[in-house]
Amino acid sequence: MKKSIFILSIFLCASLVSACNQAGQKESDLSGNGTENIHKVAANSAINEDEIVLSLDENTQVNAEVSIPESLQNMKMNLVKAHRPTMKEEDVKKLFATEINVNKKVMDKGYKSRELGEYDIALLYGKQGEFMEVSPTDIYFHTPDYDFYLNCLFTDPAIEGYNLSRFSLTKELPFASRENVFQVIKNYFDMIGVSISDDYEAYSLNHKKLQKEEKPMDADGKILEEDKKESWTKKDDAYYFIFHQEVDGVPIRQVQYGDGFQGTGIEQTELMAIYGARGMIAFREYWGYVLEKTTEGKEIISLDRALESLQMKYDMLLTEDSTLFDEIALELMPVFIKDNEYEIHPIWSFRGQIQVEGWQSSDIEILFDGFNGKEITS
Structure with missing residues (x-):
C-alpha cells in the first residue's frame, strides 16, 4: 500500500x-x-x-x-462513531496478572500523537523473561518462547519463504478447541473495549509442524542451526489468531493510509494472539477502536x-x-x-x-x- x-x-x-x-x-x-x-x-x-x-x-x-x-x-x-481505547497501565497489569510478574519497568518517553498529545510508553519486564509494552492506547505482550514461534511463521505473502498457508485453519489441537481459546482471548479485548469479530482466522500450530518449519536466520538469510529450539513437544502446541473488527458483519479495513500520528490518516490495525497449551504466548492490540453504534x-x-x-x-x-x-x-x-x-x-x-x-x-x-x-x- x-x-x-x-x-x-x-x-x-x-x-x-x-x-x-x-x-x-x-x-x-x-x-x-x-x-x-x-x-x-x-x-x-x-x-x-x-x-x-x-x-x-x-x-x-x-x-x-x-x-x-x-x-x-x-x-x-x-x-x-469510534475512538481509540484509553488504558491505564495499572489496569493492563491487572488484566495480564497471570501472564507477567513484573520485575522491572522502564519508561520510554517523548512520544506525541493527535489523540493524546505528549505521552510515554511503559516497558515492563517479567521475572520469567516476559515482556509487555503498554501505551495509553495499545498493548503488546509476549513470552520468551515467542521468538521460537516467529522463527517458524513467515506471514508476509510478499516474501519467498511465506508459509502461513501450510498451517491448518480447521484442525483442532489436543489441549483445547480453537473456539474455546477464542472466547478466552476475546475476553481480553472486551476488557479494553475493543470488540473483535467472531469471524476470525486461527491457524493450528502443531509442534511437529513447527519443528519442520523452523528457520532462524541472520540478516543475510542464512539459517542459524544453533538458534533452533532444543525440542518441540505437545506443550508447544498453539493457535495463531488473526482478528478484525466489523459492523453488521462487514469487516472494517485495517490498512494504513496517510499519517495517523500528525496528519489526518490512520495507521494499520493489528489484532492478534498466539495462545498455547501453556497459556498466552503473544498478544497484540494496535490501533483497535472502541465502536459506538x-x-x-x-x-x-x-x-x-x-x-x-x-x-x-x-x-x-x-x-x-x-x-x-x-x-x-x-x-x-x-x-x-x-x-x-x-x-x-x-x-x-x-x-x-x-x-x-x-x-x-x-x-x-x-x-x-x-x-x-x-x-x-x-
Missing part, C-alpha cells in the same frame, strides 16, 4: 503540473465529455451488476467486478456517483500512463474526525494497476468516502 501511494504521488505531481497548463481546455472537456460519458455507461451498469466496463480516457480503463456487502445493498447504514441513518452514495468522482479526478489529469481498474468494492473504513474522534464510513475502493513510464507496473487504489463522495487522500 505504501509503495502504491508513493508511486501514485509521483504520478499525480507530474500530471498536475501538466494539467495546470491546459486548465481552460480541460474545463470545457469536463462538461462536454467526462461526466456525460459516465452517465451513458452507468445507465447500462446498475450497482447490482457484477461488472462495470467503461473508459475514463484513452489511457484509463475500468473493467471491474463489483463487490457490495449484503448488509449495505440498500445503500444505507447507521452512523458508527448510533441510530442516525445515513445514505451511501451510489456506484454511479462514485464513478463520476473517479471520472472528474481523471479529467483533471493529463497523463500517458496506463491505468486499469479491475476491482470495485464497497467497504468500511475508520475516518479521522478530530482529537480522539473517528467515524466508520463506507468507502468506494477502486483497485487496479498503473503502468508509469520508466517504472514497473504497480498496484493503485483510489478511495472515495461513501457518505460525501470526496476522495480520501491522507
Whole structure:
C-alpha cells in the first residue's frame, strides 16, 4: 500500500503540473465529455451488476467486478462513531496478572500523537523473561518462547519463504478447541473495549509442524542451526489468531493510509494472539477502536456517483500512463474526525494497476468516502 501511494504521488505531481497548463481546455472537456460519458455507461451498469466496463480516457480503463456487502445493498447504514481505547497501565497489569510478574519497568518517553498529545510508553519486564509494552492506547505482550514461534511463521505473502498457508485453519489441537481459546482471548479485548469479530482466522500450530518449519536466520538469510529450539513437544502446541473488527458483519479495513500520528490518516490495525497449551504466548492490540453504534441513518452514495468522482479526478489529469481498474468494492473504513474522534464510513475502493513510464507496473487504489463522495487522500 505504501509503495502504491508513493508511486501514485509521483504520478499525480507530474500530471498536475501538466494539467495546470491546459486548465481552460480541460474545463470545457469536463462538461462536454467526462461526466456525460459516465452517465451513458452507468445507465447500462446498475450497482447490482457484477461488472462495470467503461473508459475514463484513452489511457484509463475500468473493467471491474463489483463487490457490495449484503448488509449495505440498500445503500444505507447507521452512523458508527469510534475512538481509540484509553488504558491505564495499572489496569493492563491487572488484566495480564497471570501472564507477567513484573520485575522491572522502564519508561520510554517523548512520544506525541493527535489523540493524546505528549505521552510515554511503559516497558515492563517479567521475572520469567516476559515482556509487555503498554501505551495509553495499545498493548503488546509476549513470552520468551515467542521468538521460537516467529522463527517458524513467515506471514508476509510478499516474501519467498511465506508459509502461513501450510498451517491448518480447521484442525483442532489436543489441549483445547480453537473456539474455546477464542472466547478466552476475546475476553481480553472486551476488557479494553475493543470488540473483535467472531469471524476470525486461527491457524493450528502443531509442534511437529513447527519443528519442520523452523528457520532462524541472520540478516543475510542464512539459517542459524544453533538458534533452533532444543525440542518441540505437545506443550508447544498453539493457535495463531488473526482478528478484525466489523459492523453488521462487514469487516472494517485495517490498512494504513496517510499519517495517523500528525496528519489526518490512520495507521494499520493489528489484532492478534498466539495462545498455547501453556497459556498466552503473544498478544497484540494496535490501533483497535472502541465502536459506538448510533441510530442516525445515513445514505451511501451510489456506484454511479462514485464513478463520476473517479471520472472528474481523471479529467483533471493529463497523463500517458496506463491505468486499469479491475476491482470495485464497497467497504468500511475508520475516518479521522478530530482529537480522539473517528467515524466508520463506507468507502468506494477502486483497485487496479498503473503502468508509469520508466517504472514497473504497480498496484493503485483510489478511495472515495461513501457518505460525501470526496476522495480520501491522507
